[in-house]
Amino acid sequence: MPQTIAPEFATLIADLGRAIGPKYVLWRVEELMMYEFDGSALDLARPDIVVVPASTAEIAAVVKIAAAAGFPIVPRGGGTGLSGGSVPAAGGVVVATSRMQKVLHVDPVARTAIVQPGLINTELSEYTLPWNLHFAPDPSSQKASTIGGNSAENAGGPHCLKYGITTNHVLAATMVLADGSILHIDTTAPDRPGYDLLGVIVGSEGTLGMVTEITVRLTPNPEGVKTFLAIFDDLDSASDTVSAIIAQGVIPAALEMLEGQGIALVEQSVHAGYPLDAQAVLLIEIDGTDEEIEDQTARIEYICSHFEARELRAAKDEEQRKKLWAGRKGALAACARLAPHYHIQDGVVPRSRLTEVLQLTREVAKRQRVHIVNIFHAGDGNLHPLILFDIREPGIIDRAIAASEEIMRECIRVGGSISGEHGIGIEKRDYMSLLFNEDDLWAMRQMRACFDAVGVMNPCKLIPTGASCGDIKHARGAAKALAAGAWI
Numbered sequence: 072m073p074q075t076i077a078p079e080f081a082t083l084i085a086d087l088g089r090a091i092g093p094k095y096v097l098w099r100v101e102e103l104m105m106y107e108f109d110g111s112a113l114d115l116a117r118p119d120i121v122v123v124p125a126s127t128a129e130i131a132a133v134v135k136i137a138a139a140a141g142f143p144i145v146p147r148g149g150g151t152g153l154s155g156g157s158v159p160a161a162g163g164v165v166v167a168t169s170r171m172q173k174v175l176h177v178d179p180v181a182r183t184a185i186v187q188p189g190l191i192n193t194e195l196s197e198y199t200l201p202w203n204l205h206f207a208p209d210p211s212s213q214k215a216s217t218i219g220g221n222s223a224e225n226a227g228g229p230h231c232l233k234y235g236i237t238t239n240h241v242l243a244a245t246m247v248l249a250d251g252s253i254l255h256i257d258t259t260a261p262d263r264p265g266y267d268l269l270g271v272i273v274g275s276e277g278t279l280g281m282v283t284e285i286t287v288r289l290t291p292n293p294e295g296v297k298t299f300l301a302i303f304d305d306l307d308s309a310s311d312t313v314s315a316i317i318a319q320g321v322i323p324a325a326l327e328m329l330e331g332q333g334i335a336l337v338e339q340s341v342h343a344g345y346p347l348d349a350q351a352v353l354l355i356e357i358d359g360t361d362e363e364i365e366d367q368t369a370r371i372e373y374i375c376s377h378f379e380a381r382e383l384r385a386a387k388d389e390e391q392r393k394k395l396w397a398g399r400k401g402a403l404a405a406c407a408r409l410a411p412h413y414h415i416q417d418g419v420v421p422r423s424r425l426t427e428v429l430q431l432t433r434e435v436a437k438r439q440r441v442h443i444v445n446i447f448h449a450g451d452g453n454l455h456p457l458i459l460f461d462i463r464e465p466g467i468i469d470r471a472i473a474a475s476e477e478i479m480r481e482c483i484r485v486g487g488s489i490s491g492e493h494g495i496g497i498e499k500r501d502y503m504s505l506l507f508n509e510d511d512l513w514a515m516r517q518m519r520a521c522f523d524a525v526g527v528m529n530p531c532k533l534i535p536t537g538a539s540c541g542d543i544k545h546a547r548g549a550a551k552a553l554a555a556g557a558w559i
């Protein structure tokens with residue numbers, strides 16, 4: 072259906088088209104619709120315009136033009152985020168990185184790679200396979216999420232327990248700031264003096280600038296890998312096993328837990344051999360030399376038997392190992408068997424408090440009459456209570472929000488935090504004040520203002536409403552939804 076350009080956008084669309092080519096400036100409703108969502112259940116605002124630039128210079132040009140016209144900029148990678156970060160809170164220009172997916176350089180001796188931000192996570196490790204190297208952060212979304220998005224969210228993943236989260240693997244970044252200037256921060260030289268600006272940028276959720284090139288650390292592929300499924304008849308024993316494994320000095324490459332209903336849902340979907348009647352299962356992966364694997368295997372066998380695991384099964388071959396992982400990585404999709412909509416939390420708790428917080432999630436599920444399935448990174452205490460519901464049920468949204476809030480408060484009460492890896496975005500923005508006092512938040516706003524004094528970059532995200540949200544000039548339907556705390 073032919074559409075005419077709204078007069079208030081005509082000049083902007085023409086200017087952006089001159090900068091990057093008209094076919095890379097999207098403004099028709101049907102082109103904009105897919106940018107209204109990310110992986111969360113939030114329904115925010117449709118962007119006014121989406122641009123798909125191909126280089127740092129084009130991003131700089133786009134940012135200058137849009138900011139001068141008073142439009143906020145929202146960076147977007149794979150759109151798999153779970154906290155609404157890549158979706159405009161109230162209109163603006165979405166800058167997508169889908170034309171910036173190249174590996175620009177690999178240095179196998181230094182074990183580094185320079186990549187564009189739109190590169191899909193797994194594609195980097197596939198590219199570096201000939202050198203027997205890989206990019207260690209492995210979010211479960213790694214087949215669709217980008218290195219730019221992983222950096223912006225400081226993503227984690229099952230193997231981050233041993234190898235560290237994204238911030239430990241980013242060595243340099245080029246970033247376009249809100250005024251269109253280009254900043255390059257490089258920490259490849261060891262022990263650099265001065266402020267850790269790269270540390271500030273990683274995890275900043277697109278609120279400080281748009282990252283256009285990233286140098287990452289590459290990790291050697293392990294010599295050997297062994298994956299176990301430990302099966303438990305009660306949750307407490309499984310949680311105690313997690314704490315004991317780490318306390319005994321074993322740092323598995325990954326230590327994941329599935330509990331309760333989640334196990335059966337995953338099994339029905341993936342047929343990985345998970346027992347349908349278990350109360351909890353642990354997916355334990357160790358890696359290293361033959362001697363290291365032998366030593367860790369003995370210790371894991373001892374601990375699992377001490378905590379009365381019903382069975383400890385080792386994957387016999389690569390096919391079985393992949394099946395076990397397919398269950399874990401496909402867990403979110405598998406849970407759609409129970410209810411069509413989800414909201415996922417990712418609070419973190421000290422490992423020693425896992426049992427009591429998991430117990431609480433069960434009580435919350437009963438109290439709020441929602442399903443909650445826990446499938447999570449147990450080794451680092453990063454819970455992922457998956458709240459499942461059907462939005463057609465009256466009142467369910469309020470109950471799901473209440474459940475989510477109860478769990479976040481409990482995570483803070485036991486000394487944890489409201490997010491381990493999914494970021495704050497807009498979804499958890501107002502809960503930041505549960506964790507930080509007004510002075511802390513003021514300091515964060517000041518820091519943000521050093522990069523972006525007017526709040527052009529991804530406004531209304533990460534830090535509770537303040538000056539940055541006052542600058543939005545295009546608040547439309549979303550403002551209502553936000554005010555109502557709407558998700559769907």
Ligand SMILES: Cc1cc2nc3c(=O)[nH]c(=O)nc-3n(C[C@H](O)[C@H](O)[C@H](O)COP(=O)(O)OP(=O)(O)OC[C@H]3O[C@@H](n4cnc5c(N)ncnc54)[C@H](O)[C@@H]3O)c2cc1C
Binds near residue numbers: 225282283
């Ligand atoms: C099924 C599923 C499983 C998941 N599992 C995990 C998991 O195990 N661990 C985990 O950490 N997360 C997980 N996530 C969440 C999500 O995949 C991660 O947060 C991921 O890092 C987002 O990457 P993306 O490319 O999709 O970014 P997007 O969703 O597009 O954007 C996320 C944020 O990054 C910003 N951004 C994107 N690109 C840039 C850039 N170039 N410069 C500046 N800012 C930018 C956006 O503005 C936004 O704030 C999962 C999501 C799903 C749907």
